[in-house]
Amino acid sequence: MVFQNVDMEKLEREMQEIRRDFHKYPESGWTEFRTTARIIDELEKLGLSVQYGPSIHVKEKMYGMPDPDVMEACWERAMKETDRPDLVEAMKGGYTGCLAVIEGALPGPTVGIRVDIDCNDVNEADVPDHVPAAQGFRSVHPGCMHACGHDSHAAIGIGTAKILCACREQLRGKALLVFQPGEEGLRGAASLTAAGHFSGCDYFIGGHVGLIEGIEIGTVAASGHNFLSSTKFDVTIHGYPAHAGASPEKGKNALAAASTAVLNMLAIPRHRDGASRINIGSLHAGTGRNVIPAKAKMTIETRGATAEINAYMEEHAKRVCRAAAEMYDCSCDIRFMGAAGDVTCDPELIDRVMEILPGIEGVEHVIRDVYFGGGEDVTTMMRDVQEHGGKVTELVFGFRLKAPHHNDMFDIDERVMGIGARAFAGIALGL
Ligand SMILES: [Zn+2]
Structure with missing residues (x-):
């Protein structure tokens, strides 16, 4: 699949810069103020109208909020570190995360694409063979680290938006981009789901980088099973x-x-x-x-x-x-x-994704289904989509893992971001 009007090299450089910025300023669940503000800023530059703040959440379903003093300290930190204090102000109280709709020029289905944006409660390693430390984008927040790759997920979400905005003329229906807060601890999905954002989705796709041991960059799984x-x-x-x-x-x-x-x-x-x-x-x-x-x-x-x-x-x-x-x-x-619950991805959607993925630049090897074996908050959204008649799946974008997820030496292969954004955008266009 070729994306007209998209300078892919430039887009990959932009995603790298964005991901490294998120990596340096990681924020844990319900405190992703600076992170969300940058995402909104990038999406607004594309001319999208972005939904954020208290109106996108159901307060009673915002589970596992940090203690008020922690929340306040994180908010004040974000106010000092952001270029968009107006946006951080609007999220006061933990109303992080955002959504945006990209309307295609042609009629067709609604495709939800969800990425998560929070970090882990981990102190990042400070040794020369850890790339973020060596290249100056190690976390400056003690006890906070993007040790699961959600920094790249957020960058992939922005990259996907950029491709789809450039390809609107070919887009049938619309894409709903979801930037979810509080994935770690399975806390953030319920509030967005209860607000009814996903009930109109015909298709809903999540994604995660890494996870699979012993595979090379370019391997993509079309679905996962055995979510606990x-x-x-x-x-x-x-x-x-x-x-x-x-x-x-x-x-x-x-x-x-x-x-x-x-x-x-x-x-x-x-x-x-x-x-x-x-x-x-x-x-x-x-x-x-x-x-x-x-x-x-x-x-x-x-x-x-x-x-x-x-x-x-x-x-x-x-x-x-x-x-x-x-x-x-x-x-x-x-x-x-x-x-979070378990979920069974829909074979019909997996079939479609299996047809589309081999045509995506950078995808070398496609696996139909991988063993997930952990919790993923996206399952809460997926079950809601299925209950309303939609079809769901969760992609995995592989690369050779240097250290396990949630380890203080975890790092990604940044080439995975180009693959992720092209795969998400390609699927939205292909469906
Ligand atoms: Zn994760």
Whole structure:
């Protein structure tokens, strides 16, 4: 497929500059203020009208928001680092991410294309054989790093918009570009989905760089399978403090209740129908040696090969927490923090994508289906599209991995961005 009016070399240089800018200033879920502002700015330069701010989200579904002091500090940091304080101002409170529609000249379907834009909570390596450190675009935000390639996803999304805007005359229907915040921790998709942005999509395509071990640049997978369903939740057990020597009978021991809950959650029987997981990642409780602990907080996640298996683990775990609290006459608050389901990509759309991909410059080898084996927040959007009659798939743009995802030495092969943008745009034009 040839994209008329597109200087591909120039576009690849632009995507590299944009990706390196995002890499240097990474922002984690719901704090992608500077990142979103730059994306909006780039899309507006193309003449697109961009949707952003509180109106694109359903507040009650913005899961796993950072604590208010963290949110405020990140926002103030973005205000100092951005060229578009007007946009950062409009996102105050964590309303990050944006959407834009590219209208084609011809009638046809609506194709949703979704990229994610957040970083990981990782300190980036500072050694000479790590390219971002050697070439001056290592993260300047301690504890924040693009260690999953979402910096390149955001750049690919902008590159896709540039190609499609230049090819409007050939575009049948329209493309909906989605820049999703808060993918890590499976937090951001629900709010955008609940706002109804995707129900009109005939086709919906996600994508991720890397992921597959032992393959070369130019390999693209047309779909993924075995997304694990997962639920993230925090449990706080409230007791009553008392003197541990003088009046222990007056106390209600939240730490004892939480400890009982931890051991019994780990004892939930496994499920015969497939993989199940549970992790209690943290437990914080108590205030001092001679005080009956009045409060205990746990961060928990369950996973399952299917939504049913995950629901089995989640319900069992919550029942254990409530019952353990009851044992010690404590109360128990359960706060939902994030979730994603499994999804089955549609064979009909995969067939179409399999036909289009070999004609894309830079695509050397096409795989029909790869094992995903993790959670992906895009599945929340995809299920909504499927429930409204649309077809979905998730592409994987491979390259030779130098370090695993979420590792402090993770880095991408930047050639993958040209491939990703051409593949997304080519599919939108081909459908
Ligand atoms: Zn990722």
